Amino acid sequence: MNNAMSRLAILKGKVLHVLFLMIAISLYQNAKAGPVERDQDYIGSIIKLNKKKFSLVELFTIAETQTGVRFAYDALELNVNEPVEVSAKKLRLKELLSEINKQSGASFEWSKNIVTVIPPQKNQRNITADQTRTDVSGKVVDKNGHPVFKAVVLVKGSTTGTMTDENGKFKINAKPGDVLEIRYVGYQSIEVKVTNTSDITVVLEETNVILNDVVVVGYGTQKKTNLTGAVGVVKMEDMETRPLTNAGMALQGTVAGVYALQSSGKPGDDGAVIDIRGVGTFGDNSPLVLIDGVPGNINDVSANDIQSISVLKDAASSSIYGSRAANGVILVTTKKGTAGKIKVNYNAYxxxxxxxxxxxxxxxxxxxxxxxxxxxxxxxxxxxxxxxxxxxxxxxxxxxxxxxxxxxxxxxxxxxxxxxxxxxxxxxxxxxxxxxxxxxxxxxxxxxxxxxxxxxxxxxxxxxxxxxxxxxxxxxxxxxxxxxxxxxxxxxxxxxxxxxxxxxxxxxxxxxxxxxxxxxxxxxxxxxxxxxxxxxxxxxxxxxxxxxxxxxxxxxxxxxxxxxxxxxxxxxxxxxxxxxxxxxxxxxxxxxxxxxxxxxxxxxxxxxxxxxxxxxxxxxxxxxxxxxxxxxxxxxxxxxxxxxxxxxxxxxxxxxxxxxxxxxxxxxxxxxxxxxxxxxxxxxxxxxxxxxxxxxxxxxxxxxxxxxxxxxxxxxxxxxxxxxxxxxxxxxxxxxxxxxNTYYNGSDILSSGRNYSLGGTLYSGVAVTAMTNKQxxxxxxxxxxxxxxxxxxxxxxxxxxxxxxxxxxxxxxxxxxxxxxxxxxxxxxxxxxxxxxxxxxxxxxxxxxxxxxxxxxxxxxxxxxxxxxxxxxxxxxxxxxxxxxxxxSFYGYKMDGIYQISDFTWQNNSDPTVAYADRTYTLKPGVVKVSNYTAQPGDIKYKDLNKDNVVDMNNDREIIGSQxxxxxxxxxxxxxxxxxxxxxxxxxxxxxxxxxxxxxxxxxxxxxxxxxxxxxxxxxxxxxxxxxxxxxxxxxxxxxxxxxxxxxxxxxxxxxxxxxxxxxxxxxxxxxxxxxxxxxxxxxxxxxxxxxxxxxxxxxxxxxxxxxxxxxxxxxxxxxx
The missing domain is CATH 2.40.170.20 (TonB-dependent receptor, beta-barrel domain)
Structure with a gap:
């Protein structure tokens, strides 16, 4: 124990030194960063580029694909084809937006993951309309027929564009044969060819974000759409305000194939008993739990500190953990910080x-x-x-x-x-x-x-x-x-x-x-x-x-x-x-x-x-x-x-x-x-x-x-x-x-505290107290x-x-x-x-x-x-x-009703006036009896499984239930x-x-x-x-x-x-x-x-x-x- 505590003290010292250093760096870097006109969850995202020169619309599309942000702008106000030359092939989103601002004059406003592009002054833009075009009108709706407000409508290959009003309606300068590109945050972009100048109705379909979810798996992550194993995921945002005294209860009812029950309401011992796809052993059936990749106890983590829980249910998902994965694997990922100013959360009940x-x-x-x-x-x-x-x-x-x-x-x-x-x-x-x-x-x-x-x-x-x-x-x-x-x-x-x-x-x-x-x-x-x-x-x-x-x-x-x-x-x-x-x-x-x-x-x-x-x-x-x-x-x-x-x-x-x-x-x-x-x-x-x-x-x-x-x-x-x-x-x-057994290493177990008598004197010694199986x-x-x-x-x-x-x-x-x-x-x-x-x-x-x-x-x-x-x-x-x-399984006798008075004969020629408690009862012929006692009216009757008319331990017990x-x-x-x-x-x-x-x-x-x-x-x-x-x-x-x-x-x-x-x-x-x-x-x-x-x-x-x-x-x- 002293060695263990010594190792703990040394590690604590090292870890605390590193921790303090990291905190100091964090505070310095954060102060150095200063105010940033952005949403901090996305501003630090890295964007990879494969060339030097792009149009604005190309950069917006690349940024949307790689970071998850969405750009909203009025193409009539903004020249989306304006060229921008980037300084490096790998930039943070913050750096990219800064370069766009310097070269085009556009600025940006954030609302969560939506970036609204504010164009430079109109007299600085060069947006022209093709005099051969006429106004084309239409309406943008979702699949339920509801109008889509502020959807962007562009004439593909030009700088002409507009946005829909609150009724989903738009009017744009185009000609027959032009292609209109309609975009809206959270919906799939769609292209429509202009065949007439009025009554164009466009139906937008929502983007399926489910398939792009990233799932934590063994030693890494995968997109949900690429998973080949059976992995269940619990997203903890729905659990943050539940009064969960232990995180294990977050698994109850949230993942198919996971049976979690709360075996006690005792404070400090009210954790969940978790079985993944049944019980497959006579011993401990607990799944392997890893907290940020390290084995641990799920109840040592507050449910509020968890970002997500992945449950690896099948062998293909779990086998990377080998010998301890037979009962399934639970991967707990705790919350991390993201680039930006300090965010503070207080939750109490x-x-x-x-x-x-x-x-x-x-x-x-x-x-x-x-x-x-x-x-x-x-x-x-x-x-x-x-x-x-x-x-x-x-x-x-x-x-x-x-x-x-x-x-x-x-x-x-x-x-x-x-x-x-x-x-x-x-x-x-x-x-x-x-x-x-x-x-x-x-x-x-x-x-x-x-x-x-x-x-x-x-x-x-x-x-x-x-x-x-x-x-x-x-x-x-x-x-x-x-x-x-x-x-x-x-x-x-x-x-x-x-x-x-x-x-x-x-x-x-x-x-x-x-x-x-x-x-x-x-x-x-x-x-x-x-x-x-x-x-x-x-x-x-x-x-x-x-x-x-x-x-x-x-x-x-x-x-x-x-x-x-x-x-x-x-x-x-x-x-x-x-x-x-x-x-x-x-x-x-x-x-x-x-x-x-x-x-x-x-x-x-x-x-x-x-x-x-x-x-x-x-x-x-x-x-x-x-x-x-x-x-x-x-x-x-x-x-x-x-x-x-x-x-x-x-x-x-x-x-x-x-x-x-x-x-x-x-x-x-x-x-x-x-x-x-x-x-x-x-x-x-x-x-x-x-x-x-x-x-x-x-x-x-x-x-x-x-x-x-x-x-x-x-x-x-x-x-x-x-x-x-x-x-x-x-x-x-x-x-x-x-x-x-933790001591089980193939050697017979010796225990102390055993006394031996030698020459009339008791001596303290050791003895073999447990057999082992070397095979x-x-x-x-x-x-x-x-x-x-x-x-x-x-x-x-x-x-x-x-x-x-x-x-x-x-x-x-x-x-x-x-x-x-x-x-x-x-x-x-x-x-x-x-x-x-x-x-x-x-x-x-x-x-x-x-x-x-x-x-x-x-x-x-x-x-x-x-x-x-x-x-x-x-x-x-x-x-x-x-x-x-x-x-x-539960094992015992099968109840077959209750012995009634009609199953017996009794003394005094069956005189019904004799008090019930004073009668001496004898089972009628053919009525099943119990081998080790004499049944009385009101006793439980048990099922005679082997049909010998006698219920006994060796022949008449069976499986009577399952847990x-x-x-x-x-x-x-x-x-x-x-x-x-x-x-x-x-x-x-x-x-x-x-x-x-x-x-x-x-x-x-x-x-x-x-x-x-x-x-x-x-x-x-x-x-x-x-x-x-x-x-x-x-x-x-x-x-x-x-x-x-x-x-x-x-x-x-x-x-x-x-x-x-x-x-x-x-x-x-x-x-x-x-x-x-x-x-x-x-x-x-x-x-x-x-x-x-x-x-x-x-x-x-x-x-x-x-x-x-x-x-x-x-x-x-x-x-x-």
Whole structure:
């Protein structure tokens, strides 16, 4: 640990020196730049020119193509054919406009990406009209027939031009045979031949910007239109005002094939569980996350600091990352600065949180009444006489309470978030700085979380033509989390029966049946506090060696250090008899440090010859991981306030420590070929060596191939004017997985702390405690993908993929006989298949009245199945590993109704006047019986699978449910109009089961309450066929079966937001560019039949110890200066 911290200190010093230097350069360059008459997002763009002399219109066209700006001008006022001679073949847009200004006298005004050209004085121009021409009139409209205002109309090959009025009408001097060129920002230019002098109607089509989007892929970027793999993209502008406490939740419902669920609402631990195209392993199924190219935790990045997220779903897209890409790859790109003056953004919200739902449970009267019934059914006596029940009903004695413990432990809580960002740049440097703080109280008593974070990204450009780029990235966060010690106990005690008192008449804490009073312990100071520090630094240099050839080196450093103090307070509890129980205080301190370094070297080459374009990438990377931990324990502290380990009783102390080191070395390459933007091909290969495996099995090779055919560029598709883009894709690849025990290196594991007796004396030593498998090798996943991308000119975008992913050599712990007293080894156990289909449909529309609409619906259907096993199936309840079933499917007996009185005969010649509880029942012949107990009326009847009329463990258990949904779907909608904006997000799953075998679902489990649905249990007067009778032993009904399986499908309004942006004309006086006020509701409502805490929580949860989801209502402001 000392070595790790020493390395951290050295790196911090170096990085901070570089950071301060870069900031100083930034401020100097920015001050030197002075005021610039431009929009700063585009002014620094580089324009490449292939000659010296151009006309104005040629320069405008080239600049539009290479930078994304659009020029607007009146061709009657401006001589667009005026020659301009440029000084260099590579100029920044600012420099180009300056040269145009000097030579033509034209000046420029900016509005976002639109440059309005202001011509010189009319007496300085030489615009003449051909006297043989006459006025030609017409109208320019969009595809909906709405007039296009200020469209430019030019007579091609001349200096004659005009602009349309607010009705879309124009009049221009031309003659029959002339060609009119019509242009407008955001629309495709069109040429029309003049055949008459009036009634020319021109319909403009919008430019499809979707296809020009740049997508972040492995070690680079690609235009969306050139992608051959399955890549999903999340643009974060829609997420900036959502109260996302972690960035992982931005993936929920936004990318088809990605299943993200929030397994907890606990502050600091409410991150998303993310599966990409199903679960393909028995181990960790988490995808690889890279933040600006360096492995990291997505929840260490604020959602507000992210520019975009790319999800690499198929093997062709992911194989460049090889051994850790089997579960998919998530590429997070953080925001950068752009050339121009400093831009300041402040975003803040405050809000309140509450549990989305809490189970409905019994009150004291109902609980005691049903308890008496269960006691009689179990052969016992009345436990709570009527007089006692009346005391509970009176509500005037603290020792006979009626407490809903869910309401005791859970309640409303506040949340606050503040974020500030600054960005800008000059000719040679761009920068972005971001800082924020989140304060989140928990809805469970005693829980809260505070996180402070910062991030800085600096890019510097050096040497002639800026051949050298050096980037420095620095980020850090400190999270402080407080929660009750033994949090799982707090969650369990929330299920307590209502009859257990909290305090006696003297206000003293009362024990629960002679045991703990966890609420009292929390109030007396039993608290676990953890502090987690994360720091990451990255230096990157890129040098352009030749035209199209560049080299890049990246070094990344990431350290996470945490310190946890778990303190149990000394509490005196009073029993009902008057005696007391003292709970001794104790403290456990745990320190952990995790250090990860990455060195990556890349060589990139791009060459275009005619219609052919080739891009080649080669690289090498080396990663190292080190982990150290230590813990100490002492008990019997003097008081509950001085929580220092040394103040505890030394005779009670224990300590422990451990560490490990891992390494990964990789070589990789990629080649892309593009012919005329029509035929696309990509091949990747990566070779990884991992220290987790024994020699001979450490290296794995992971190739992939993909291709695309842009059919819409074929001549036979040209007549389909409703089609903008149609591309067919296909890919195949093989990926790896090394996620096994971190100590696993092919050698048997030795552990200390083992005592040996030699000659009657005990000696401390070491022993083999775990077996290893020296033949263990990589888990490999092969995936086949077929996809289609379709863009229609009526604003629709559609993407669909079919995939078949097969994971072989599954890494699974192989059971060994208990008599060996060793931890079991891993084995390459079998194969699992995930196949399915995913689709996404997006609609965009902008109306002439300013209304903008955007909606996206996506869905995916995945079938998960174990296809083979090399070791024995693990048929245990409630989960099993079984060929033909999904991974970890629920396994048990299948409920087949309830035994009714008519299924039995009983003593006294079946005299119906004999009391139900006094009868001795015998099953009638032919009625299925259970092997290990005698069934009674009201007990659950189980299905006899092998038809031998006896239900037993070996022959009559089956798969009773799956934790993976058949269908996941989502719908996102956004609308904007006259400053108002409205957005909502619906997300849901179908065909998934939840297992509700937990305290309130199993009657009279320990000291727990029961769900209110048990009021409808089986009785002779209410012969239910869905709920069994009540008993105290639970032998007959509290066993793993489909009775405890529930439909966990749901549809949730995950987010709804309403905002209003104040007019810039009002704000400009105060120096504010934009100001938006908004209100947001997260987890607004849920439609489900599930009776547990929350259907979205991890469906493998089998108990009530689950921190509930929270509904968050916030109000906020987003300001740009």
């Amino acid at each position: 405050i809000g309140t949180q509450s549990p989305t739902r809490l189970p409905h449970v019994l009150n004291s009267v109902d609980y005691t009444t049903l308890y008496n019934e269960a006691s009689l059914n179990s052969g016992g006596a009345i436990v709570y006489p009527d007089a006692t029940i009346q005391k509970y009903a009176a509500h005037n004695d603290p020792m006979f309470p009626d407490i809903d413990y869910f309401k005791v432990y859970y309640g409303d809580a506040s949340t606050r978030n503040h974020r500030l960002s600054l960005s800008g740049g000059a000719d040679n440097i761009n920068y972005a700085f971001m800082v924020g703080q989140l304060n989140q109280d928990g809805v469970l008593v005693g829980t809260n979380y505070k996180k402070t974070d910062f991030r800085s990204n600096i890019d510097g450009y050096f040497l002639k033509d800026k051949k050298l780029r050096i980037s420095a990235k620095l980020a850090g966060n400190l999270g402080v989390k407080n929660e009750p010690t033994d949090l799982w106990s707090a969650e369990w005690y929330a299920t307590l029966a209502p009859i257990h008192p909290l305090k006696n008449a003297d206000g003293k804490w009362v024990s629960v049946n002679g045991e703990r009073n966890f609420y009292g312990e929390i109030k007396e100071g039993s608290t676990a506090q953890s502090k987690r520090y994360n720091f990451s630094g990255q230096m990157e240099g890129e040098y352009k060696i030749l035209n199209g050839l560049s080299a890049q080196v990246t070094y990344g450093y990431n350290v996470t250090s945490s310190k946890a103090n778990a303190f149990h307070a000394n509490v005196t509890l009073y029993n009902e008899s008057g005696s007391t129980t003292d709970l001794a205080s104790n403290l456990t301190v745990t320190n952990e440090t995790d250090v990860q370094t990455l060195l990556t070297s890349l060589l990139k080459y791009n060459k275009a010859i005619g219609k052919h374009e080739v891009t080649v990438l080669g690289g090498y990377s080396e990663e190292e991981f080190t982990y150290d931990w230590e813990s100490g324990y002492r008990a019997n502290f003097v008081n509950n306030t001085q929580r220092v380990l040394s103040l505890g009783d030394a005779s009670t102390q224990t300590n422990n420590a451990g560490s490990y080191d891992l390494g990964l070395r990789s070589y990789f390459g990629r080649i892309n070929y593009n012919f005329d933007g029509k035929y696309l091909f990509e091949a990747n290969i990566r070779r990884d060596g991992s220290s987790r495996f024994a020699q001979g099995n450490q290296w794995g090779t992971f190739p992939s191939f993909s291709g695309g055919w842009v059919m819409s560029k074929e001549r036979f598709m040209e007549k389909l004017d409703w089609l903008s883009h149609l591309k067919l894709r296909a890919s195949w690849g093989r990926l790896g997985n090394q996620n096994i 263990l090798t990589w888990e490999t996943a092969q995936q086949l993908d077929f996809g289609v991308d379709l863009v229609l000119k009526n604003n629709f975008e559609f993407t669909a993929d079919y995939f078949d992913k097969r994971t072989k050599n599954l890494l699974l712990i192989q059971p060994i006989p208990l008599t060996m007293a060793l931890s079991a080894p891993y084995a390459n156990a079998g194969e699992v298949q995930n196949k399915g289909i995913e689709a996404s449909l997006t609609y965009r529309k902008e109306f002439s009245n300013g209304l903008k609409l955007r909606g996206t619906i996506n869905a995916s259907h995945i079938v998960n199945k174990i296809t083979s096993m090399n070791v024995a199936e693990q048929l245990t309840s409630p989960k099993a590993i079984k060929v033909g079933a999904a991974i970890n 993976f949904p058949d269908l996941t779907y989502a719908f996102n909608f956004n609308a904007e109009w006259k400053g108002f904006d409205l957005g909502f997000f619906l997300q849901g799953v179908k065909g998934v089961q939840g297992y509700t075998y937990y305290e309130i679902a199993t009657p009279f489990s320990g000291f727990a309450n029961m769900g209110s649905w048990w009021l409808n249990r089986w009785t002779p007067q209410n012969p239910s066929n869905t709920l069994p009778r009540l008993t105290l032993d639970g032998v007959r009904n509290n066993i793993h079966s489909s009775f405890y399986m529930e439909n966990a499908s749901y549809l949730r309004l995950k987010n709804v937001e309403l905002g209003y942006s104040i007019s810039p004309r009002i704000l400009s006086r105060a120096g504010i560019k934009s100001l938006r006020l908004y209100g947001n509701v997260q987890n607004a409502f849920t439609i489900t039949k599930f009776k547990g805490f929350d259907p979205e929580q991890t469906v493998s949860q089998t108990r009530a110890q689950a921190f509930p989801q929270v509904r968050v209502m916030t109000m906020g402001v987003n300001v740009n200066f």
